[in-house]
Amino acid sequence: MKNRIERIFEKEDEDIDAIVILNSTKPHVDLTFYYITGLIQGEFEGSGVIAYPDGKAEIMTSRLEEESAKKADMPVHTISKTDEREEWLNEKLDDLNKIGVNSSELTYSAYKKIRGSTDAEIVDVSDSIAETRNIKDEEEIERLSEACRIASKVAEEMTDFIKPGLKEYQVAAEISYRMKKLGATADAFDTISSSGPNSAEPHYTSGNRVIQEGDFIVLDFGALYKRYRSDITRTYIIGEASDKQRRMYETVLKAQEAALDMIKPGVEGSKIHEVAQEVIDSTEFEGYFTHGLGHSIGLAIHDGSGLSPNVDVVLQPGMVYTVEPGIYIPEFGGVRIEDDIVVTEKGCDILTDANKDLTVLG
Amino acid sequence: MKNRIERIFEKEDEDIDAIVILNSTKPHVDLTFYYITGLIQGEFEGSGVIAYPDGKAEIMTSRLEEESAKKADMPVHTISKTDEREEWLNEKLDDLNKIGVNSSELTYSAYKKIRGSTDAEIVDVSDSIAETRNIKDEEEIERLSEACRIASKVAEEMTDFIKPGLKEYQVAAEISYRMKKLGATADAFDTISSSGPNSAEPHYTSGNRVIQEGDFIVLDFGALYKRYRSDITRTYIIGEASDKQRRMYETVLKAQEAALDMIKPGVEGSKIHEVAQEVIDSTEFEGYFTHGLGHSIGLAIHDGSGLSPNVDVVLQPGMVYTVEPGIYIPEFGGVRIEDDIVVTEKGCDILTDANKDLTVLG
Numbered sequence: 045m046k047n048r049i050e051r052i053f054e055k056e057d058e059d060i061d062a063i064v065i066l067n068s069t070k071p072h073v074d075l076t077f078y079y080i081t082g083l084i085q086g087e088f089e090g091s092g093v094i095a096y097p098d099g100k101a102e103i104m105t106s107r108l109e110e111e112s113a114k115k116a117d118m119p120v121h122t123i124s125k126t127d128e129r130e131e132w133l134n135e136k137l138d139d140l141n142k143i144g145v146n147s148s149e150l151t152y153s154a155y156k157k158i159r160g161s162t163d164a165e166i167v168d169v170s171d172s173i174a175e176t177r178n179i180k181d182e183e184e185i186e187r188l189s190e191a192c193r194i195a196s197k198v199a200e201e202m203t204d205f206i207k208p209g210l211k212e213y214q215v216a217a218e219i220s221y222r223m224k225k226l227g228a229t230a231d232a233f234d235t236i237s238s239s240g241p242n243s244a245e246p247h248y249t250s251g252n253r254v255i256q257e258g259d260f261i262v263l264d265f266g267a268l269y270k271r272y273r274s275d276i277t278r279t280y281i282i283g284e285a286s287d288k289q290r291r292m293y294e295t296v297l298k299a300q301e302a303a304l305d306m307i308k309p310g311v312e313g314s315k316i317h318e319v320a321q322e323v324i325d326s327t328e329f330e331g332y333f334t335h336g337l338g339h340s341i342g343l344a345i346h347d348g349s350g351l352s353p354n355v356d357v358v359l360q361p362g363m364v365y366t367v368e369p370g371i372y373i374p375e376f377g378g379v380r381i382e383d384d385i386v387v388t389e390k391g392c393d394i395l396t397d398a399n400k401d402l403t404v405l406g
Numbered sequence: 407m408k409n410r411i412e413r414i415f416e417k418e419d420e421d422i423d424a425i426v427i428l429n430s431t432k433p434h435v436d437l438t439f440y441y442i443t444g445l446i447q448g449e450f451e452g453s454g455v456i457a458y459p460d461g462k463a464e465i466m467t468s469r470l471e472e473e474s475a476k477k478a479d480m481p482v483h484t485i486s487k488t489d490e491r492e493e494w495l496n497e498k499l500d501d502l503n504k505i506g507v508n509s510s511e512l513t514y515s516a517y518k519k520i521r522g523s524t525d526a527e528i529v530d531v532s533d534s535i536a537e538t539r540n541i542k543d544e545e546e547i548e549r550l551s552e553a554c555r556i557a558s559k560v561a562e563e564m565t566d567f568i569k570p571g572l573k574e575y576q577v578a579a580e581i582s583y584r585m586k587k588l589g590a591t592a593d594a595f596d597t598i599s600s601s602g603p604n605s606a607e608p609h610y611t612s613g614n615r616v617i618q619e620g621d622f623i624v625l626d627f628g629a630l631y632k633r634y635r636s637d638i639t640r641t642y643i644i645g646e647a648s649d650k651q652r653r654m655y656e657t658v659l660k661a662q663e664a665a666l667d668m669i670k671p672g673v674e675g676s677k678i679h680e681v682a683q684e685v686i687d688s689t690e691f692e693g694y695f696t697h698g699l700g701h702s703i704g705l706a707i708h709d710g711s712g713l714s715p716n717v718d719v720v721l722q723p724g725m726v727y728t729v730e731p732g733i734y735i736p737e738f739g740g741v742r743i744e745d746d747i748v749v750t751e752k753g754c755d756i757l758t759d760a761n762k763d764l765t766v767l768g
Contacts, residue, residue, distance in 0.1 A: 069708050070595075071433035072511060087609055089708065108609060108697055126716055145514065149434060152517040153509035153532060170515060217586035224579035229611070233432075234592055247449055247470060249591070335470055346431050346451065354488055 048176065049080055050099040055172035056144065063144040063169055066092040066154040074149035075343040076173055084270050086112030090129065094136050104132045130161060137162035144169035174348040178340055179362040184272065185386055188364055191274035192384050192395035194226045194267040199278045199398035207406045208257050208282055212237045212250040223267045232266030232273035233345045243378040246335055246370065257283030260377040273345045275366050276396045277382030282406045292329065292371050293402045296379045299323035299369040303337060307385060307392040313350065313357040320369045329371045338366040341384060363387045410538065411442055412461040417534035425506040425531055428454040428516040436511035437705040438535055446632050448474030452491065456498050466494045492523060499524035506531035536710040540702055541724040546634065547748055550726055553636035554746050554757035556588045556629040561640045561760035569768045570619055570644055574599045574612040585629045594628030594635035595707045605740040608697055608732060619645030622739040635707045637728050638758045639744030643766045654691065654733050655764045658741045661685035661731040665699060669747060669754040675712065675719040682731045691733045700728040703746060725749045
């Protein structure tokens with residue numbers, strides 16, 4: 045298989061001499077830097093990488109990051125002052141005719157530095173980068189699988205931990221702790237631990253609310269493992285489940301199953317969203333599924349693609365998406381069930397295997 | 407006191423009609439969005455804010471974030487499709503003559519969207535934004551103080567927790583857990599828990615190494631609290647301290663004290679670095695202090711300024727910096743002591759009050 049760099053260049057019709065990735069200060073580090081270099085550890089603020097059509101590349105970074113950078117299988121140029129960064133750009137880009145940049149993760153300020161260092165034509169190769177990154181290779185799927193395994197294990201453990209009287213943030217803290225003990229570097233994103241009426245807000249994170257009998261509790265979290273991110277949601281009911289709660293849960297589960305059944309190469313992502321939407325909209329809960337069905341995951345938690353009405357993508361083997369229908373009833377509460385899948389030759393594999401039968405806790 | 411928006415405009419000589427902040431996908435969200443809106447919760451991918459010289463502003467965000475956005479004291483325009491984002495930009499920017507953008511946190515792709523929506527001249531106001539953000543107001547200092555309080559308390563608690571036999575990552579997980587229990591939303595950055603020879607790598611995070619007698623252990627971590635970030639480092643010795651370890655520790659502490667003594671309005675940031683550097687370079691550890699003395703903290707962990715040779719800044723009341731000298735001896739180990747300070751009218755207040763006497767554990 046061609047390497048990641050070659051696959052990006054292959055998508056470009058134009059004759060591009062080099063692709064320049066230039067990182068700014070955190071959080072504005074281009075994740076493509078990690079994609080191209082394969083590096084796992086290091087901060088790499090202000091660093092960069094230049095990649096060539098033959099699949100080779102060179103890293104520029106500060107002395108402080110030199111040891112980390114050397115773990116990549118490519119030459120490393122170290123600098124000790126900021127102006128040496130521009131010297132490097134000048135030297136590398138001066139003679140080139142056409143340069144590609146990743147506009148979706150390059151700051152405008154870094155763009156201006158590139159622009160100032162060469163007369164070459166600058167073209168935006170962000171679509172080619174996004175499309176290449178959206179089909180994960182073997183190493184990426186291994187890392188994503190491990191990130192999913194960690195999150196799934198913790199999801200199952202939490203059913204013993206959650207009890208009425210605990211506060212939302214205590215559950216969030218416990219999830220993070222257990223993921224780290226299983227090998228996660230960090231949370232993949234801010235954990236959502238929302239209970240009762242808070243569970244009706246899809247983007248609420250967690251707070252001081254005390255978990256009570258009759259609550260839904262929505263746990264939405266993931267592990268960062270070797271720079272790759274998982275994303276799982278499980279919803280539990282505390283104490284005793286009302287009929288309405290059961291109907292909500294079963295509807296979401298059916299919507300998810302209908303979506304999962306459809307996933308295979310050649311299917312449009314937006315159609316999968318539609319199927320889940322239809323399951324929910326054919327019930328009393330019509331109109332309460334208020335977001336897209338899923339998003340791609342990888343180095344970023346929203347990795348550039350989605351299963352939703354506004355995204356134009358046809359599934360191919362190696363794509364990894366979340367599948368997360370939900371029903372949100374203001375003041376009452378919400379249910380979401382989310383798994384991560386990888387598209388295979390014939391369908392999909394579910395990477396998050398935590399139990400999702402309706403579960404009443406406490 | 408003028409509001410944050412007015413203070414940014416005041417720094418610009420030019421007659422700017424509006425400043426546009428446009429967020430991309432995570433992690434490429436401009437932290438200035440939070441600075442201007444004051445919002446604490448919400449994801450705000452793809453959202454934006456337009457600010458005017460009179461101190462008013464308007465938010466544009468997706469329906470999903472509407473409830474979160476309404477917590478800001480300004481109008482909220484919601485969109486449900488991506489093309490409505492461009493319509494909003496067109497409508498708001500069409501008649502203007504001069505627009506400011508924050509090049510250091512705006513992606514090149516978002517810049518192109520702004521560029522395409524108006525014939526106005528676009529100027530880079532990132533320096534004015536950075537200078538304004540570098541002087542924290544009362545609310546910001548309160549949040550930073552609380553973030554520092556959480557980190558300091560956990561630093562002191564860890565002296566009871568750390569024992570030979572524990573692995574580095576177990577210590578990192580415990581730190582994160584305890585900070586969350588004290589009210590942190592998340593780690594301010596990936597915790598460094600480095601032991602033995604690993605402590606000689608300033609940017610190592612944590613791994614599987616077992617903590618042993620004779621080790622240095624460097625703990626460098628911080629709390630995210632209401633979007634503000636603290637950053638503390640404490641170094642402990644395990645079992646028994648050798649003479650060389652004691653000399654290293656005392657030298658770093660002296661360098662930090664010399665730096666702290668100098669901090670007051672009117673002093674150049676680079677001079678403070680120099681003083682710490684001179685303390686270290688006048689000992690047997692000459693040449694082993696290999697990074698800048700400190701960086702500003704705030705919404706970002708490296709918030710745009712620094713106390714280091716390459717940064718041109720004169721201290722003013724309200725600036726908040728880390729002060730973190732270190733000595734790193736390859737193969738042997740490293741010592742770093744870091745506190746966060748706010749510049750006051752006459753000197754500085756130290757926001758991280760954890761004990762820093764040489765401490766031997768286990």
